[in-house]
Amino acid sequence: MSDLHLIDSHKLIYHPERVAALLEAKGDWEKAKKIYPIYVEIGPVGACNHRCVFCAYDYIGYQTRTLSYEMLSERIPEMGRLGVKSIMFAGEGEPMLHKDICKIVQLTKASGIDCSFTTNATAMPKDFCEEALPHVTWLKASVNAGSAETYAKIHRTKESHFELAISNLSKMVATKKAGNLPVTLGAQILLLPENAHEVRMLAEICRDRIGLDYLVVKPYSHLGHSLTQAYKDLDYQQFLDLEASLRDLSTDTFTLVFRTNTMRNYTASDRYTRCYSTPYLWAHIMASGSVFGCGAYLEDSRFDYGNISEKSFQDIWEGEKRKANHVFVREEMCIDDCRRNCRMDEVNRYLFRLIDNPPSHVNFI
Numbered sequence: 001m002s003d004l005h006l007i008d009s010h011k012l013i014y015h016p017e018r019v020a021a022l023l024e025a026k027g028d029w030e031k032a033k034k035i036y037p038i039y040v041e042i043g044p045v046g047a048c049n050h051r052c053v054f055c056a057y058d059y060i061g062y063q064t065r066t067l068s069y070e071m072l073s074e075r076i077p078e079m080g081r082l083g084v085k086s087i088m089f090a091g092e093g094e095p096m097l098h099k100d101i102c103k104i105v106q107l108t109k110a111s112g113i114d115c116s117f118t119t120n121a122t123a124m125p126k127d128f129c130e131e132a133l134p135h136v137t138w139l140k141a142s143v144n145a146g147s148a149e150t151y152a153k154i155h156r157t158k159e160s161h162f163e164l165a166i167s168n169l170s171k172m173v174a175t176k177k178a179g180n181l182p183v184t185l186g187a188q189i190l191l192l193p194e195n196a197h198e199v200r201m202l203a204e205i206c207r208d209r210i211g212l213d214y215l216v217v218k219p220y221s222h223l224g225h226s227l228t229q230a231y232k233d234l235d236y237q238q239f240l241d242l243e244a245s246l247r248d249l250s251t252d253t254f255t256l257v258f259r260t261n262t263m264r265n266y267t268a269s270d271r272y273t274r275c276y277s278t279p280y281l282w283a284h285i286m287a288s289g290s291v292f293g294c295g296a297y298l299e300d301s302r303f304d305y306g307n308i309s310e311k312s313f314q315d316i317w318e319g320e321k322r323k324a325n326h327v328f329v330r331e332e333m334c335i336d337d338c339r340r341n342c343r344m345d346e347v348n349r350y351l352f353r354l355i356d357n358p359p360s361h362v363n364f365i
Contacts, residue, residue, distance in 0.1 A: 003255070003257050004214075004255060005138075005184065005214070005257075007214075007216055007257050007259070009261070009346055010346035010347045010349075010350055012038075012281070012347050012350055012351075013350070015038055015085075018035065018038055018281065019351075019354070021034075021035050022035060022276075022280055022281075022351070023354075023355065027330055029323055029326055029327075032280065032326055033317070033318040033322070033323065033326075034318070035280045035281075036079075036082045036083040036084060036317060037084055037280070037281055037282045037283045037317075038083075038084070038085050038086065038281050038282065039084075039085065039086045039087075039088070039281070039282045039283075040079065040084055040086070040087050040088075040282065040283045040284070040285060041087070041088045041089075041090055041091060041282070041283070041284045041285070041295055041343075042067070042087055042088070042089055042090075042091060042095075042284075042285045043067075043089075043090065043091015043092045043093055043095070043284075043285065043286050043287045044066065044067050044089055044091065044093075044095045044097075044098035044101060044104065044287060045064075045065070045066050045067075045091075045093040045094065045095065045097045045098045045287050046060065046061075046062060046063040046064060046065045046066070046091075046092055046093045046286070046287035046288070047062055047063065047064045047065075047093045047094070047097055048062050048092075048093045048094045048097070048120075049094055049097065049120070049122060049123055049157070050094070050120050050122070050155045050156060050157045050161070051155075051156040051157070052142075052144065052154060052155050052156065053153075053154055053156060053192075053228065053230065054144075054154075054190055054192065054220055054228060054230075054231055055226070055228065056221070056222075056223040056226050057091075057092040057223075057226075057298065058226055058227045058228055059225045059226055059227050059299075060092045060286075060298065060299065062092070062093060063287070063288075065287045065288055066098060066287060067098075067285075067287055067289060067308075067309075068309075069100040069103055069104060069107075071289070071308065071309055072104055072107065073107055074312075075308045075312070075313050076104075076107055076108055076111050076113065077107070077110075077111040078312060078313050078314065079111070079113065079313050080111035080112045080113045082313065082314060082317070084113055085113065085114060086113060086114040086115075086116065086137070087108050087113050087114070087115055087116070088116045088117065088118060089101070089104070089105075089115070089116070089117050089118075089119075090117065090118035090119070091284070091285075091286060091287060092286060092287065092298065093287060094119060094120055094122075094123050095117060095118075095119055096117075096119050096121075096123040096124050096125060096128070097123050101125060101128070101132065102125060102127060102128060102131035102132040103131075105131075105132040105135050105136060106131070106132070106135055108135070109135035114137045115135060115136050115137055116136060116137050116138045116139065116140075117136065117138075117139040117140065118140050118141075118142065118188075119139065119140075119141055119142070120141065120142050120143075120155065120161075120165065121141040121142075121143070121164075121165045121168045121169055122157075122161045122164045122165050122168065124168040124171075124172075128172075129171055129172055129174075129175040130175070133172060133175055133176070133181060133183055134179065134181055134183075136183045137182075137183065137184070138183060138184040138185070138186070139172065139183065139184075139185055139186070140186045140187065140188055140216070141165060141169055141186070141187045141188070142187070142188055142190070143162075143165055143166075143169075143187045143188070143189060143202060143206075144189050144190050144192070144195055145162070145189070145194075145195045145198050145202065146195070146198030146199065146200070146201025146202035146203075146204075146205065147162070147198055147201065148160070148162035148163065150194065150195055150198055153194065154192070154194060154195060166205065166209065166210060169185065169187070169210045169212065170209070170210050170211070172185055173185055173210055173211040173212065177211075184213050184214075185212050185213050186206075186212050186213050186214040186215065186216060187202070187206050187210075187212055187214075187215050187216070188215070188216040188217075188218055189202055189215065189216070189217055189218070190218055190219070190220055191217050191218065191219055191220070191236070191239055191242075192220065192231065192234075193234075196239060196242065199217055199242065199246065200245075200246060200249070202215065203215045203246065203249045203256055204249070206254070207249065207251065207254040212254065213253070213254065213255065214254065214255040214256070214257055215254075215255075215256055215257070216257045216259065217242075217246070217256070217257065217258045217259060218259045218262065219234075219236050219239075219259060219262055219263045219266055219341065220234055221266070221339055221340060221341040221342065222339065222340070223296055223339050224296075224337065224339065225298075225299075225300075236263035236264075236266055239263065240260060240263060240264075242258070243258040243260055246258060261346075262341055262345075265340075265341055265345065265349075266340055266341050271335065271340075271349075272335065272348045272349055272351075272352035272356075273335060273352070273356065274329065274330070274333065274335055275294070275329055275333065275335060275338065275344070275348055276347070276348050276351035276352060276355060277344035277347050277348055277351070278293045278294045278303075278325070278329050278344070279293035279294075279303075279305070279322050279325050279326055279329060281344070281347065282294075282295075282343070282344060283305075283317075284298065285308060286298060286299075288307070289307040289308045289309035289310070290304050290305075290306070290307050291304070291305045291306055291307070291308060291313070291316050291317075292304055292305070293305060293322065293325050293329075294342070294344075295342070295343060296338060296339040296342050302324075302325060302328055303325055304321065305317065305319060305321045305322040305325065306319055306321055
């Protein structure tokens with residue numbers, strides 16, 4: 001199976017200037033403070049219309065707070081000027097519940113920033129396809145079953161939402177085709193014992209009924225703060241053979257991405273010794289406005305750099321709280337306490353080899 005979008009890998013190698021800046025900084029804060037994130041995840045709203053059984057952010061409580069468009073209309077263009085290249089709208093809630101999400105997408109693209117979504121696709125605004133989709137780089141829907149019954153149990157919602165997600169995704173595909181839009185449309189299923197038998201069913205729906213570009217089969221990754229503990233010790237070795245049985249599903253227009261590499265890394269012993277991505281290459285902005293250096297430590301004061309409702313992004317990113325986190329991550333943080341297979345896992349593996357564990361004879365390229 002091919003992975004055209006490197007979903008089971010990383011793309012930091014395509015940003016050599018940022019890597020060079022990181023290498024040059026070598027822990028020097030005066031240099032490090034100017035290294036702005038390539039990628040920012042934003043949670044426009046804290047509320048969610050589903051209560052998925054595996055939700056990593058259940059401990060936050062699905063609070064009904066919202067980032068205002070007026071404030072974002074200042075901060076997002078600022079991020080673009082400072083070097084942020086991409087924003088994913090996801091976070092601790094369902095991003096499409098934001099009443100101004102279409103305007104926010106337009107703003108993001110106009111600021112020179114690529115825009116994407118991770119969504120359950122059931123709260124799509126009626127004008128999303130016309131007003132927002134032309135400005136989106138990619139959208140990935142979380143659809144964690146191949147039948148309405150299993151979907152309702154895993155998403156903890158109504159069975160009718162299964163068909164609603166399919167219908168909304170089908171509208172996006174129709175809009176993409178009609179306008180010849182460059183957006184990549186996909187779905188993901190988080191592989192669990194409850195839905196493993198329905199991966200093929202979902203893949204066929206995504207490929208044949210909806211017309212999506214891909215389906216990702218990904219593993220669960222436990223977050224220490226999560227209230228849910230049901231999948232904490234899930235062993236993905238039992239699912240690795242599933243990949244071979246799904247290979248025939250990929251075609252010239254549809255790809256089944258089975259994240260074998262990520263599943264194996266979940267229990268692999270050859271892990272890096274510290275985080276190399278934080279607090280440099282990415283950031284997470286909650287619906288409260290708080291800017292965090294890592295999405296796995298939301299509401300942890302050690303990773304909270306400040307609030308974009310109160311300060312500019314530049315003041316926050318170059319401020320004392322991020323400076324303190326810079327020291328903490330380098331000198332104190334124990335990587336054993338971190339989430340395995342976090343969003344920056346492959347990036348950290350690459351930087352570990354590059355910075356602290358290069359092979360011999362590196363000059364013989």
